Amino acid sequence: MGAGEPRAGRRDAPHRTKVEERSMRKPVRDGLLPRMEARPTQSGFTYRYHPVGAKPINLGSDRVAAIRKVLDLTGAGDDLGTxxxxxxxxxxxxxxxxxxxxxxxxxxxxxxxxxxxxxxxxxxxxxxxxxxxxxxxxxxxxxxxxxxxxxxxxxxxxxxxxxxxxxxxxxxxVKRNEEQPRTEAPEPADFAAFAQWLAEQRGQRAMIGMAAEYAASAGNRKVEFLDLTWSQIDETAGHIRIKRAKQRGKKRGEVIEQIEITPQVAALIARLKIARAAQKNEDCLYVFPNRSGTAYTQAGFKAMWQKLMVEALKRKVIAHRFTFHDLRAYYVTQHKAERGALPDLHANPATTARVYDRSRIVKRKAL
CATH class of the missing domain: 1.10.150.130 (Tyrosine recombinase, N-terminal domain)
Structure with missing residues (x-):
């Protein structure tokens, strides 16, 4: 074979640098189990397992299957990836x-x-x-x-x-199930009847009713106000300060809603103070406490709400069922009707309009 002729068997082999050849020879360890080895090939990797004192076991070229085989061999793979x-x-x-x-x-x-x-x-x-x-x-x-x-x-x-x-x-x-957004808010007469019915029963039922009145008047989610404390209510300045929920990234926990204390909200706060005094628990921190004087959990409040809603329908206190989250839509719809504009509930006003504005009558001017 002459000095200028290519070596037999290497005519069609791709040209590699010395760095690439060293990386091909170097075992790959990332993500593998102990005593596993990944050997580079032309099309990817082939895997082997080195038992103690025995010959290497070939595991094939499928990484997931190779790991599972090793776990099965060592008795640790019964629930891998379940x-x-x-x-x-x-x-x-x-x-x-x-x-x-x-x-x-x-x-x-x-x-x-x-x-x-x-x-x-x-x-x-x-x-x-x-x-x-x-x-x-x-x-x-x-x-x-x-x-x-x-x-x-x-x-x-x-x-x-x-x-x-x-x-x-x-x-x-897979396409998700189609979700039909709710299109109705509670009628003012229905909600007023429901709130009055709960107020007349006192105790925790009245507390749930006052929480509903607050949601309908201020538009906050349960997650935002169930743990509301008295220190967040500044009657002198005339506002309530609450952290806005569902904020992402750098805004998480940083957007503070400053809610105006209107005459309607002020009257509600006065009733809550009377309930606090009646329970003889002046040291209670929470505005809407449960029987133990602590904040309601999401599950506890939801269970209580559903129970009261079923009973209200059975007793014909209300004509139509509504969810607690519908009270947020009630707030938006009434806010628009009374003040002529949607409230600031989202960074994107279009979200408020699309999800919560359930006005049935659209007013506009003729030429």
Missing amino acids: ISRLWNQFQETPGWKRYSPYTRADYTQCSLKLLEIFGDMRASDIDATDVARYLRKERADAPVRANREAALLSNLIGLAIERGEAKHNPCRE
């Missing part, structure tokens, strides 16, 4: 810690039904048909809630992908 295990791991991530307590509680509630169906399944074994069946059939009686549960499932499978326990997210391939 949704139940991913749910536990999800609660240890930095992202979980950044969620508000309300979001954590909501995800925890979503996990109950989700784990019943998918708990023992591996994320890598779930496909789009499984997700679609869950949304359309297994949770057909609660389509909106099913959407929230599918969002949690998507987060868990996303975590599995990051950990090398799955390759794709089937939740992104």
